[in-house]
Amino acid sequence: MAKISLKINGQIREIDVDPNMPLLWTIRDHLGLTGTKYGCGIAQCGSCTVHLNGESVRSCVIPTGTIVDQEITTIEGLSKNNDHPVQLAWIQEQVPQCGYCQSGQIMSTAAMLKKNPNPSDEEIDNALNLVLCRCGCYPRIKKAIKQSIKM
Amino acid sequence: MEQISRRKFIHLSSVSGAFLVVGCVPGPNGDQQVITKVSADLAGLDLNQFISIGLDNSIILYNHRPEMGQGTFQSIPMILAEELEVDIDRVEIRQSEASRDLYGSQMVVGSRSIQTEFEKLRKMGAAARELLKQAAANTWNIGVDQCKASNGSVISEDGKVLTYGQLVEEANKLEPLENPPLKDPKDFKIIGKPVFRKDIPLKTNGEAKFGIDLYTPGMLYASVERSSVFLGKVKSYDDSETLKVPGVKFVFRTEREVYGRKREGVAVLAENYWSAVQGRKALNIEWDTLNLEEISNETITGDSYEAAKKDGDELFGKGDVKNVFKGNSTVIEAAYETPYQAHVPMEPMNAMVSIKDNSAEFWGSTQNPNGIRSFLSKKYEIPENAIKINYTFMGGGFGRRSMTDVAEEAADLSKKSGAPVKVIWTREDDQTQGPFRACSLNVCKAVLDVSGKINALEHKVIAQEIRNQTGDNMTAGRQLMGGINTEYLIPNLSVKGVLRKRHVPISYWRAVYHSTNPFAHESFIDELAHLAGKDPVKFRLDMLDHPRYRRVLSEVAKITNWNAPRPKGTGRGIATAERSGAFFAMVIEVMQKGKSVVPTKITTVLDLGICINPNTVKAQTEGSIVMGLGAAYAGLTIENGSIVEQNFDSYPQLKISQCPEIETLILKSEAPPDGAGESGLPTVAPALANAIFDLTGKRIRKLPIDMDGII
Ligand code: FES
Ligand code: FES
Numbered sequence: 001m002a003k004i005s006l007k008i009n010g011q012i013r014e015i016d017v018d019p020n021m022p023l024l025w026t027i028r029d030h031l032g033l034t035g036t037k038y039g040c041g042i043a044q045c046g047s048c049t050v051h052l053n054g055e056s057v058r059s060c061v062i063p064t065g066t067i068v069d070q071e072i073t074t075i076e077g078l079s080k081n082n083d084h085p086v087q088l089a090w091i092q093e094q095v096p097q098c099g100y101c102q103s104g105q106i107m108s109t110a111a112m113l114k115k116n117p118n119p120s121d122e123e124i125d126n127a128l129n130l131v132l133c134r135c136g137c138y139p140r141i142k143k144a145i146k147q148s149i150k151m
Numbered sequence: 152m153e154q155i156s157r158r159k160f161i162h163l164s165s166v167s168g169a170f171l172v173v174g175c176v177p178g179p180n181g182d183q184q185v186i187t188k189v190s191a192d193l194a195g196l197d198l199n200q201f202i203s204i205g206l207d208n209s210i211i212l213y214n215h216r217p218e219m220g221q222g223t224f225q226s227i228p229m230i231l232a233e234e235l236e237v238d239i240d241r242v243e244i245r246q247s248e249a250s251r252d253l254y255g256s257q258m259v260v261g262s263r264s265i266q267t268e269f270e271k272l273r274k275m276g277a278a279a280r281e282l283l284k285q286a287a288a289n290t291w292n293i294g295v296d297q298c299k300a301s302n303g304s305v306i307s308e309d310g311k312v313l314t315y316g317q318l319v320e321e322a323n324k325l326e327p328l329e330n331p332p333l334k335d336p337k338d339f340k341i342i343g344k345p346v347f348r349k350d351i352p353l354k355t356n357g358e359a360k361f362g363i364d365l366y367t368p369g370m371l372y373a374s375v376e377r378s379s380v381f382l383g384k385v386k387s388y389d390d391s392e393t394l395k396v397p398g399v400k401f402v403f404r405t406e407r408e409v410y411g412r413k414r415e416g417v418a419v420l421a422e423n424y425w426s427a428v429q430g431r432k433a434l435n436i437e438w439d440t441l442n443l444e445e446i447s448n449e450t451i452t453g454d455s456y457e458a459a460k461k462d463g464d465e466l467f468g469k470g471d472v473k474n475v476f477k478g479n480s481t482v483i484e485a486a487y488e489t490p491y492q493a494h495v496p497m498e499p500m501n502a503m504v505s506i507k508d509n510s511a512e513f514w515g516s517t518q519n520p521n522g523i524r525s526f527l528s529k530k531y532e533i534p535e536n537a538i539k540i541n542y543t544f545m546g547g548g549f550g551r552r553s554m555t556d557v558a559e560e561a562a563d564l565s566k567k568s569g570a571p572v573k574v575i576w577t578r579e580d581d582q583t584q585g586p587f588r589a590c591s592l593n594v595c596k597a598v599l600d601v602s603g604k605i606n607a608l609e610h611k612v613i614a615q616e617i618r619n620q621t622g623d624n625m626t627a628g629r630q631l632m633g634g635i636n637t638e639y640l641i642p643n644l645s646v647k648g649v650l651r652k653r654h655v656p657i658s659y660w661r662a663v664y665h666s667t668n669p670f671a672h673e674s675f676i677d678e679l680a681h682l683a684g685k686d687p688v689k690f691r692l693d694m695l696d697h698p699r700y701r702r703v704l705s706e707v708a709k710i711t712n713w714n715a716p717r718p719k720g721t722g723r724g725i726a727t728a729e730r731s732g733a734f735f736a737m738v739i740e741v742m743q744k745g746k747s748v749v750p751t752k753i754t755t756v757l758d759l760g761i762c763i764n765p766n767t768v769k770a771q772t773e774g775s776i777v778m779g780l781g782a783a784y785a786g787l788t789i790e791n792g793s794i795v796e797q798n799f800d801s802y803p804q805l806k807i808s809q810c811p812e813i814e815t816l817i818l819k820s821e822a823p824p825d826g827a828g829e830s831g832l833p834t835v836a837p838a839l840a841n842a843i844f845d846l847t848g849k850r851i852r853k854l855p856i857d858m859d860g861i862i
Contacts, residue, residue, distance in 0.1 A: 001397060018397065018425065025425040029372075034364035035357015037546070039497050040578045044799035047497060075357035082356040090355045094347060094766055097774055098220030099354030100361060100497040100546025125808035132799065134497045134547050135220045136777025138810035140770070 004064060008033070009077025019065025024048045026064040027074060035075035035103045039132065046131030049104040049111075050074050056111035075103035078110060086110045089148035097135035104131050109145055118149060200253045201231055201275045204283075208303060208316035210237050213247035215254040216264040217518055218350060219496075219545035219552065220774070221828045222767035223264045225348040227272060229763055230265075233341045234276025234334060236300040237315070244349050249520035249540040258519045260553050260659065262731035262826025265763055269824050277331035285328075286321035287313050336761060336821045345766035350544070361546045362516030363501045363575060370503065370571040371400055372424040373564050374431045377416035377584055379793035380440040381654050385415045392433035393419055398426030402434070403567045407559040409586055409656045411621040414556075418564050424575055443654050443792040451653065451789060452488065455592035455613045459486070463611055463647035464627040467635070470643030475598050475607035484596045485678060487671035488853040489836075490786025491794075492588040494660055495804060498546020499581050504561035505571035510537040511562070512571070516545035518552040526555045527562055549778070550659035554586075582802055583794040587787065588660030589615045593671030603683030605694065607643035610635055610672055612664075615657050616650055625650050633664030634728060634833050635672050639694045655789065661778055662829035665730045670854065673726035673837030678850065687725050687841065688713055699758050700727060702818060703736040707756040710816060711738040721751075722846025726837035731826025733759035737834035741842040747859045748843055750780070750811040755831045757815065760822040772815045772831040779835025781805035786855045 002019045005012055008031065015030050022041075027033050027050070039047030041060045048060040051073040078084050082091075086109050096102045105128070112119060112127040119127065124145055133141070203211040212228035212235075224244060232239040249257060256267075280300045287305035288295040290313065297308045304314045336342075353359040378384070390402040401420040406413050417436055421427035476482050503514040504527070511527045513520075520542040528535045545552055557574055564572040576584070591614035600606040612631045619628060627648025635646050660666060680690035688708045695701055704727055708714070717723065720743045727736040740752045753776055762768050781804050788795040796802035815831075840851040849861055 021423075021425045025423065028364075029423045029425070032366070033357070034360070037361075037497070038363065038499065038575075040799050042578075042798050042800060045497070045578075045804075078356070082352055087355040091347070091351055094351055094770070096220075096351050096354035097222070097770055098218075098497065098545060098547045099350070099359050102354050103357050106355060125806075129806045129808050132497065132804045132806065134495055134549075134778070134804060136774035136805070136810075137770070138777060138805075138807045139773050139813050141807060142810075 002065065004068060006064075006067070006072060007070065008072040009074060017064055020063050023050070023059040023062045023064050023067060023072070027059060033074050033076050037100055037103055039101065039104070044130060045101070046104040046108055047101050049107040049131065051107060051111055054111065054114060056108050075107055078107065084110060085148045085151040086113065086144075088151060089144040092147055093140045093144035095137050095140040095144050097137055101131065101133045101135070105133065105137070105141055109141075109148070113145075113148065119145070199275050199279065200247065201272065202235060202279045204315050204319055206316050206319050208314050210242040210303065210315070211245055212242050213245055215247040215257055216259050216268070217257065217520060217542050217545060218246070219259065219516075219518060219548035221259065221264070221771060222348060222764060223259070224350045225346060226265060226763040226767055227268065229341050229346060230269060230272040231276040233339055234273050235280050237303045239341050239346055241303070246542075249524065249542055251521045257521055258553060259548070260518060260550065262733075262828035265824045266732060266826050273333050274331060277333050278327040281328045281331045282322045282325055283315055283318045285325055286318040289325075290318070290321055342761065342763050343765065346764055348767065360543050361498050362503070362514065362543050363498055363546070365503055365514045365541075365543065365573070367503065367505070367514065367571050370573055371420040371422065371568060372427045373418045373420045373561070373572050373574045374424070374427040374577065375405060375416040375418040375560060375574060375580070376431050376434050376436060377414060377580070378438045378440060379583060380438070380443045381585070381656055381792070382412060382414070382443060383438040383440040385417060386437040386439045388417050388437065389435040392435070393430040396421070396426055396430040396433060398422040399430040401568050402430070403564060405560055405563045407556040407563070409556055410617070410658070412656070416560075418560070418574070420564060420568055420572060428577070440792060446654060446792045447790045448788050451590065452592070454651065458613050458649045458651060459592060459594045459611060461649050463649040465645060466627065466629050466632040466648050467637050467646040468644070470607065472607045472609045472643045472645040475643050476596065476609070479598055482596055482598055483679065483682060484594070485675055485852060487593040487595070487674060489591045489667040489670060490854060491590045491655065491789070492660060492782050492786060493582045493585065493802070494549045494551035495581065496545070496547030496549055496551055499578055500551065500557045500576040501574060502558040502561040503571060503573035504558055504565045506531055506562050506565045509533060512539040512541070513558055514541045514543070515558065516543050516552060517558070518545065518548045519555065522553070523555050523558045526559065530559070530562065531566070549661040550663070553659060578799070579797045582787070583797060586656035586658035588666065589617070589657040591667045593668060595671055595675040597675070597679055599679065599683055603685055605639070605641045605679055608641050609645045609647065610675070611647040611649060612668060613649040614651060615653055615655070617657055617659060617663070619650065620652060620657065625652070631664060632668065634662070634666070634668040634730065636669075636728065638697045638700060639676070639691075640696065641694065654792065661775070662730055662832040665728065665829065665833040666779070666782065669726065669728045669833040670836035670840070673728065673834065674840050674852070677724065677837070677841040677844065681844070691725075691727065699734040703727060703734050703756045703758050706816065706818065707736040707738050707754060710756070711740070711754050713738065722842045722844070724838045724841025724843070724845055726834040726841060728833040730829045730833055733757060733825040733827060733830045735830050735834060737831060737838045739835070739838040739842045741839070741846050743846060743862060746862050748846060748861050749858065750839060750842070752812045752814065753835075754814045755816070755834070756818060757830050758818045758820060759825040759827050759830060760820050761824045762817050762827070763824060765817055768817055768827045769815045771827050773813050775829055775832035776813055776835055777805050777810060779832040780809065780839070782854070783836045783839055784809070784855050784858065
């Protein structure tokens with residue numbers, strides 16, 4: 001166990017955890033931010049996606065101890081009022097079904113659009129190809145991304 | 152069907168406008184029961200267990216079916232709101248409690264929620280509306296026929312208006328109508344409209360709670376190591392290394408029952424999930440695998456082909472197939488194989504349970520909340536009313552969450568540890584432990600007559616049956632023939648089952664046998680059409696007088712320009728099926744891309760009676776297609792008695808880049824609603840195989856398909 005200080009959603013949080021514990025479980029079980037989800041634990045599904053210094057990363061394979069002093073943003077910190085353009089587009093296109101993968105979908109999309117505000121279909125596929133949705137929301141995700149570009 | 156006639160509302164007015172109301176729902180045997188529902192401090196009126204109206208005009212509608220993505224969270228209140236005459240966007244939707252007494256069955260399986268509840272919900276809404284109208288009529292001293300309900304108010308012919316909130320106290324003195332008049336479907340204002348779902352905003356900011364997210368003070372997390380060889384027994388285990396892992400509290404043997412068979416494991420309980428998983432890795436377990444390692448895909452397939460030689464049990468028959476086949480040298484035969492599949496809900500299986508001396512509590516995502524209560528009550532001899540069930544949104548279910556086995560593990564570990572325990576399965580557990588969709592062999596035989604029509608057809612299903620997995624009874628049941636279309640006008644038609652029993656556990660998987668049998672059936676029909684030199688759409692239409700099949704087939708052919716010439720390097724295939732009362736036909740277009748075949752567009756036409764929310768139905772169809780494609784591209788393999796594919800790296804799920812354009816047309820209908828949750832899934836594999844044949848001339852008879860290895 002080690003005392004670790006994390007900068008998450010604009011706040012500094014001090015915690016006492018095993019530095020090898022993946023960030024995912026630190027976020028969920030120790031910081032109580034359950035919007036970030038566990039899906040596979042091996043960086044293959046994207047449900048656990050968060051932003052690390054603005055880049056999308058898979059929190060299930062990042063040891064908590066390796067990210068001291070960096071900016072972490074989770075779905076809870078993406079916007080205050082559920083009004084990030086990607087969130088608005090997701091609601092407009094009625095994307096989620098069960099909803100479980102959606103934090104990962106939205107965080108991955110937001111990070112992609114920040115880097116590349118006008119992605120081609122191929123670039124969308126590349127950025128989101130390992131963000132799995134078992135409910136099959138893909139057609140709507142594609143529409144919503146186009147929609148959020150307009151917003 | 153619920154009889155509203157004996158329904159009674161008993162109202163106890165009391166201080167400050169608090170009311171108690173009694174509603175009524177079918178009892179366990181379909182008998183009527185009268186049940187009290189207390190709402191002690193609610194300043195308003197619980198008109199029944201589905202509707203609550205406040206003095207301040209607030210309206211709460213309850214969805215009583217667990218939500219796993221299928222959208223009943225919105226569509227059930229839409230039905231209530233339609234009859235109640237309120238604006239669906241202005242009501243508050245709440246998930247109801249789990250109570251068999253109040254709501255009857257709340258299990259969400261087989262796409263049944265809307266079809267079974269539609270009439271009842273309309274009556275609930277209508278009874279409440281009529282009660283409010285009567286209250287207004289009494290207030291104004293006019294006939295109820297001079298009153299109209301609209302948008303949360305009652306309006307008299309001469310223009311007087313009272314809001315529902317203003318009518319609450321008067322309505323509370325009245326008895327509801329025994330048989331309230333229902334609206335003419337032509338006057339529906341909400342049903343049939345693509346209404347926005349109120350659960351969706353909760354699912355875009357991380358607010359929606361799933362079972363895996365729940366926390367209760369003092370809880371421990373558990374991860375369970377189980378034998379990779381199903382049915383393996385724990386001979387002994389050494390937990391000395393495990394107990395050294397910081398955070399680990401206990402190690403216990405545990406077991407759960409899966410379709411009549413005990414499944415054993417060793418559980419590690421810890422203060423946090425990560426520690427539990429680390430502790431589990433450090434366990435040293437000796438398993439008795441009962442020589443089941445000998446079983447592999449190869450032995451299973453071999454067994455299936457051997458079993459196919461048996462006559463089997465006739466599940467459906469007309470004419471005399473045997474007689475036509477006897478000595479006939481023109482019998483056409485084809486065999487189709489499908490693999491085991493895991494359910495793979497994105498939220499891995501989990502459950503949290505606290506067992507105390509005379510009470511218990513469950514928290515989690517389940518398709519079957521009352522089933523969990525009954526299970527806990529029976530196993531721990533705790534009265535049902537001392538068991539609290541807290542059910543949440545589910546991160547997918549697809550049939551897997553209708554079972555109570557994970558709650559059983561959590562309960563066992565809570566009992567043993569004295570703490571509330573949350574068991575979380577890893578993705579590997581989910582993929583390798585099952586229960587799975589059954590693998591199957593389908594052997595089809597036919598004889599064409601001189602005009603090229605099918606004279607005789609036999610479809611033999613060789614598979615395990617969910618309802619009959621253990622014991623000596625080897626008679627195949629009708630469950631095995633799910634999805635085989637017996638409406639084709641074939642004079643001699645026989646469907647047979649050869650039951651297999653295996654150590655691999657199986658269960659209900661979205662669309663169940665409808666997800667495998669139609670691959671064989673609709674592929675075989677296509678093969679016969681080609682042999683007869685006929686167009687596959689016309690071939691089917693010529694054999695069908697069923698109006699709903701005809702309608703969906705004709706419509707899908709029309710909107711896909713089936714008869715138009717198509718570009719070189721493309722192909723298309725058709726298939727049709729029925730599931731949960733809904734009829735649908737699908738066209739899949741494919742093209743050659745280098746050495747691969749890729750689907751470019753999937754068009755589905757659905758006839759499912761009255762459609763409550765077209766937005767949701769389309770989403771369900773899209774989801775069914777994605778799941779169907781995923782199951783056409785990947786499957787599980789058995790080696791050494793165990794599943795080979797451990798996680799998504801070896802059992803890939805459909806990705807966004809693999810998702811073609813999807814178009815769904817819902818036909819207008821005023822017939823009662825059918826099930827929408829699995830529509831489209833049965834037709835994906837056959838329509839795809841038929842399209843591949845159309846493009847390449849190669850016939851796919853085995854799933855999964857390697858789309859890069861066809862050309
Ligand atoms: S849980 Fe991290 S990628 Fe799947
Ligand atoms: S919405 Fe259910 S997994 Fe994506």
